[in-house]
Amino acid sequence: xxxxxxxxxxxxxxxxxxxxxxxxxxxxxxxxxxxxxxxxxxxxxxxxxxxxxxxxxxxxxxxxxxxxxxxxxxxxxxxxxxxxxxxxxxxxxxxxxxxxxxxxxxxxxxxxxxxxxxxxxxxxxxxxxxxxxxxxxxxxxxxxxxxxxxxxxxxxxx
Amino acid sequence: xxxxxxxxxxxxxxxxxxxxxxxxxxxxxxxxxxxxxxxxxxxxxxxxxxxxxxxxxxxxxxxxxxxxxxxxxxxxxxxxxxxxxxxxxxxxxxxxxxxxxxxxxxxxxxxxxxxxxxxxxxxxxxxxxxxxxxxxxxxxxxxxxxxxxxxxxxxxxx
DNA sequence: CGCTGACATTTTAAGCTTGAAATAGTTTTC
DNA sequence: GAAAACTATTTCAAGCTTAAAATGTCAGCG
Numbered sequence: 001x002x003x004x005x006x007x008x009x010x011x012x013x014x015x016x017x018x019x020x021x022x023x024x025x026x027x028x029x030x031x032x033x034x035x036x037x038x039x040x041x042x043x044x045x046x047x048x049x050x051x052x053x054x055x056x057x058x059x060x061x062x063x064x065x066x067x068x069x070x071x072x073x074x075x076x077x078x079x080x081x082x083x084x085x086x087x088x089x090x091x092x093x094x095x096x097x098x099x100x101x102x103x104x105x106x107x108x109x110x111x112x113x114x115x116x117x118x119x120x121x122x123x124x125x126x127x128x129x130x131x132x133x134x135x136x137x138x139x140x141x142x143x144x145x146x147x148x149x150x151x152x153x154x155x156x157x158x
Numbered sequence: 159x160x161x162x163x164x165x166x167x168x169x170x171x172x173x174x175x176x177x178x179x180x181x182x183x184x185x186x187x188x189x190x191x192x193x194x195x196x197x198x199x200x201x202x203x204x205x206x207x208x209x210x211x212x213x214x215x216x217x218x219x220x221x222x223x224x225x226x227x228x229x230x231x232x233x234x235x236x237x238x239x240x241x242x243x244x245x246x247x248x249x250x251x252x253x254x255x256x257x258x259x260x261x262x263x264x265x266x267x268x269x270x271x272x273x274x275x276x277x278x279x280x281x282x283x284x285x286x287x288x289x290x291x292x293x294x295x296x297x298x299x300x301x302x303x304x305x306x307x308x309x310x311x312x313x314x315x316x
Numbered sequence: 317c318g319c320t321g322a323c324a325t326t327t328t329a330a331g332c333t334t335g336a337a338a339t340a341g342t343t344t345t346c
Numbered sequence: 347g348a349a350a351a352c353t354a355t356t357t358c359a360a361g362c363t364t365a366a367a368a369t370g371t372c373a374g375c376g
Contacts, residue, residue: 015287017298022190022286024305029187030232031312032180037364047364049332067354074188079333081356086331103341103354128180129173134311139304140175146297147182153292154189195334205334207362225324234364239326241362261324261371 032131039127044120049075049083051124054109054117057093063108092116190289197285202278207233207241209282212267212275215251221266250274 033048040046056072057064064072070080084107087093092113095105109117135143191206198204214230215222222230228238242265245251250271253263267275293301 014295014298015283017295017302018290018293019283019286021293021298021302021305022290024302024309025183025187026191027232028305028308029183031309033184034232034364041365047331065354066356074185074192075332076334077355078335078357082332101342101354105355125173125177128177132176132180134308135176135179135304137172137175140172140179143301143304144175144179144182146293146301147179147186150186150292151182151189192334199335205361223324224326233362235325236327236365237363244361259324259372263325 032128035131036124036127039123040120043123044116046120049079050087051120053080053083053087054092054113055121057107057109058114058117058121061109063096063106065104065106067104069107087113190286193289194282194285197281198278201281202274204278207237208245209278211238211241211245212250212271213279215265215267216272216275216279219267221254221264223262223264225262227265245271 037048040048040051052073053069056069060068066080066084067077069084070077073080084093084095088095091110093107093109095107098104098106132140195206198206198209210231211227214227218226224238224242225235227242228235231238242251242253246253249268251265251267253265256262256264290298
């Protein structure tokens with residue numbers, strides 16, 4: 001490991017290193033993501049955004065508001081509308097009107113949705129295990145902890 | 159740090175941990191990416207894909223083929239066409255016909271493109287430094303090395 | 317020369333994504 | 347209880363993204 005000399009008067013230490021880290025992080029996730037996209041398409045004829053919505057609804061079996069969904073998935077409101085529309089017309093989820101507040105509608109998996117998602121989730125977990133197999137057990141723990149910290153820090157500030 | 163008992167007969171060790179790591183990785187990059195998107199929009203009225211294309215062309219000042227560009231950026235061929243079209247009509251890059259092979263065209267930054275990109279790159283570097291400030295110097299090195307390894311492994315296999 | 321196959325790029329159709337505007341319903345305030 | 351403010355969702359326009367088909371070009375071979 002080559003290491004650069006550490007000047008005690010260097011301002012903005014590690015800017016370049018953080019930039020490089022970011023670029024590598026982006027590339028790695030991009031690689032894995034597009035492999036997942038491929039496999040979801042080939043094996044289940046579906047897409048990553050659809051999978052993400054189903055996964056969120058599987059976690060919250062009682063259903064979610066559209067706004068919960070978009071907040072949880074970190075995507076815009078309008079985005080979710082389209083994906084949900086398509087999943088509804090495929091019979092995987094339903095929109096239920098809600099008593100008391102007619103603005104909101106609760107979105108929930110159907111039986112078919114649950115069944116299909118369970119198959120996909122199992123495959124997905126195996127794919128991830130395979131694709132991330134190169135990362136050692138210790139690194140997995142270390143990294144995972146780091147990223148959890150990163151996220152909670154972010155959420156504190158925002 | 160709670161650690162789970164390590165059975166010597168447990169198959170597929172760490173599947174769930176790797177899945178969790180993947181989800182956290184995705185969330186972290188998503189958070190940073192959308193912050194970058196926002197700032198690029200606000201400060202430079204541009205988008206991340208445009209920035210990525212400019213960055214690639216800045217690295218390869220002599221210009222790149224469309225296919226080089228899409229391979230380097232890990233996106234489809236047709237995708238690059240659209241982004242390049244728009245950058246050309248904004249005067250930031252040019253398509254130069256090439257002697258000897260009329261199939262290919264070399265894409266290169268214009269003066270205006272270089273100037274603008276240098277401003278954006280400086281801001282971008284600072285944003286990254288700020289957004290990743292929570293990651294300690296040692297972790298940056300460690301992670302960066304891991305990701306480099308991940309990528310070269312991937313490229314060996316593909 | 318004229319075919320064939322490979323290559324570089326663009327086009328197309330469908331879906332994803334965003335931010336902003338529009339719609340509709342609810343709550344607050346006076 | 348009407349007006350104003352707020353909330354949840356959809357619609358819209360523009361751009362991004364992909365995979366697959368179409369176009370145009372080159373290189374080799376008989």
